[in-house]
Amino acid sequence: MSRSRFIATIIIVTALIGGGLLWWNFLARRSIPPPPDGNSQIASAVVEGLEIPWEFAFLPDGAILLTERPGRVRYIDSSGALRADPLPGVEGVAAVGEGGLLGLALHPGFDYNRWIYLYHTYRVGGGLANRVVRYTLGNNLTLSGYTVIIDGIPGGNVHNGGRIKFCPDGLLYIGTGDSGIDTLAQDLNSLAGKILRLNDDGSIPSGNPFPNSAVYSYGHRNVQGLAWDSFGQLWATEHGSNNFDELNLIEAANNYGWPVVRGETTAPGMTGPKLHSGNDTWAPSGLTFFQGSLYFTGLRGQSIFEYNLQTGGLTRYLNGIFGRLRDIVNGPDGYLYVITNNLDGRGIPLAGDDHLIRINPARLAETA
Numbered sequence: 001m002s003r004s005r006f007i008a009t010i011i012i013v014t015a016l017i018g019g020g021l022l023w024w025n026f027l028a029r030r031s032i033p034p035p036p037d038g039n040s041q042i043a044s045a046v047v048e049g050l051e052i053p054w055e056f057a058f059l060p061d062g063a064i065l066l067t068e069r070p071g072r073v074r075y076i077d078s079s080g081a082l083r084a085d086p087l088p089g090v091e092g093v094a095a096v097g098e099g100g101l102l103g104l105a106l107h108p109g110f111d112y113n114r115w116i117y118l119y120h121t122y123r124v125g126g127g128l129a130n131r132v133v134r135y136t137l138g139n140n141l142t143l144s145g146y147t148v149i150i151d152g153i154p155g156g157n158v159h160n161g162g163r164i165k166f167c168p169d170g171l172l173y174i175g176t177g178d179s180g181i182d183t184l185a186q187d188l189n190s191l192a193g194k195i196l197r198l199n200d201d202g203s204i205p206s207g208n209p210f211p212n213s214a215v216y217s218y219g220h221r222n223v224q225g226l227a228w229d230s231f232g233q234l235w236a237t238e239h240g241s242n243n244f245d246e247l248n249l250i251e252a253a254n255n256y257g258w259p260v261v262r263g264e265t266t267a268p269g270m271t272g273p274k275l276h277s278g279n280d281t282w283a284p285s286g287l288t289f290f291q292g293s294l295y296f297t298g299l300r301g302q303s304i305f306e307y308n309l310q311t312g313g314l315t316r317y318l319n320g321i322f323g324r325l326r327d328i329v330n331g332p333d334g335y336l337y338v339i340t341n342n343l344d345g346r347g348i349p350l351a352g353d354d355h356l357i358r359i360n361p362a363r364l365a366e367t368a
Contacts, residue, residue, distance in 0.1 A: 042363045043318070046337070047082045048352035050074065053339040054162065055104045055286070055327050056356070060111055062332060065137075066356070067118065069100035069344070075141055076356070089135060089143030094123045099130070099155055102162030107134075107200060108170050114138070115200075117172065119162045121155050128155035132164060132174060132202075149202035150214060154179035154192040159222040159239075163286075167228060171205055172198045173216065175223025175236060182259040185219050193220045193258060195236060195250060209253035219256040219270060225287025225296055229309060237284035237296050238273075245282040246273035247294065247307060275307060275314065286327030290336065290361065297325035297338055299346070304328065304338065304364070317367045322357060323347045336361050 053074075056066035062078035071093035072086035093101045099121030107115035114137045121130050131151035135143040149172070153161075159177030166172055178185045178193035185193025188210060197216040199205055204214055225237035234250040244263045248256055248271075257270035266272060277284075283299035294307040302324055304317045323342040331337050336359040342349045 042360055042366060043322075044358045045352070045355050046080045046358050047076055047356040048354075049082070050339070050354040050356065052100075052341055052344050053326065053354055053356070054100075054102045054341075055164075056329060056337070056339060057104055057106050057116075058329065058332055059106070064356070065104060065106075065116065066339070067101045067104045069102065070095045071101045071120070073101070073104070073118070073143065083141070087137075087141050087143055089146075090118070090120075091146065092122045093120045094128060096121060096128060097157030099128060099157070099160045102130075102160065103132075103164035103174075105164045105166055105172070108166050116143075117149065117164055119164050119174065121160055122151075128157075128160075128179075129153060130155045130160055130162070130176065132172075132198075149200075150174070150191075150196070150198060152191065153196075154181070154184060154190060156180040161220075161223045163224055163226050165226040166200075167234070168232060170200070172200055173226055173234070174198070174214075175226055176220070177222035177239075178220070178258065182221070185221060185258045186255070186260075188213065188215060188218060191215070193222075194218045195220065195223060195226070195234075216252055217250050217254050217256060219254075219258050219261070221258040224285040227287040227289045227294060229289050229294065230292070235274075235287060235289075235294055237287045239283055240277065240281075243277055243279045243281050245277040245280075245284050245301075247275040247284065247287075247296070249274050275312075277301075285325070286329070286338075288328050288330050288336070290330050295328055295336065297328045299324045299326065299341060304336075304359070306364075315365075315368050317364045318359075319367075321367070322355070323350060323353070331358070334361075335359060336364075 052069040054067045064076040066074045075083040101120045103119035105117045119132050130153040132149040134147040136145040156179040158180045161176035163175040174196040184190040194215050195217045196214040222239040236248045238246040254271045260267050261270045282301035284296045287296040303319045306315045324347040325338050326341040328338045340354045342353040
């Protein structure tokens with residue numbers, strides 16, 4: 001898309017969202033603006049020139065660590081400046097199909113141990129698998145102390161899952177995919193198509209629902225988002241098959257039905273979704289809890305979705321404006337942050353893609 005066509009598109013979109021000011025800067029990075037107020041921009045570009053970013057987390061000083069699927073960890077300082085070189089030390093990543101360097105999480109005790117956790121695809125024999133590893137982030141922004149937390153998670157060209165999060169209880173939760181073999185989701189002896197729960201060293205918590213197993217829930221197709229609400233309940237987004245994408249309330253030992261249960265279908269012993277897309281396709285990915293609602297991003301859906309936990313209503317924002325959206329995070333400044341995935345081979349890249357974008361939640365309603 002030429003720059004002139006892109007600018008024209010932005011002008012049209014701005015008019016369509018009710019005259020709200022959509023501020024978008026492709027020429028220079030900006031420092032974080034003041035907290036949201038009635039005069040703030042709806043959206044602004046923090047960083048451009050990323051390549052298929054997948055997950056990111058804020059460091060205690062306001063800087064950001066971010067993974068790129070080809071196998072890089074990037075550093076963005078607290079002023080919004082992207083370090084030119086990726087952090088050295090990442091090893092063993094196989095960027096094949098939907099796989100590569102995916103999830104990232106900071107240990108709850110990061111302030112004193114400097115541990116970060118990464119989920120990535122790797123080659124094993126003639127095939128692919130996924131694993132979670134731990135590194136120590138040095139003060140000089142290098143990664144060392146490579147430690148495998150769990151490996152042997154089935155992988156493939158599609159459905160590698162990849163989202164990892166630490167729960168408020170200090171345990172590590174891992175969303176996996178069925179690796180393209182749907183029957184594995186129902187096999188409790190396989191780590192595919194599951195949500196896993198581990199201690200921070202990879203050992204199995206004593207309270208896990210299945211003896212000597214990392215499996216916390218099963219029957220999942222491709223878990224892409226994990227978040228906890230204010231009641232401590234775990235939620236997950238999950239890709240359906242072309243449609244019937246899901247938002248699930250996760251409980252220990254529950255079977256979420258893939259490939260048997262889809263949409264409104266039911267089966268004995270299986271749990272249906274709290275929300276699904278019907279014949280629409282969201283391709284939901286990153287998930288976060290913010291001010292009483294769950295917000296998740298859509299890849300094919302190209303939107304931010306808000307699920308209000310009190311009303312059960314779903315609202316769609318920024319539909320199609322920024323293309324494919326992979327992850328969403330609450331920033332320490334009261335903004336929401338999202339990353340685009342328009343360079344993943346399934347999107348239409350815009351000038352400067354891929355981007356980290358700051359979203360003003362106080363003005364999102366103008367884009368519904």
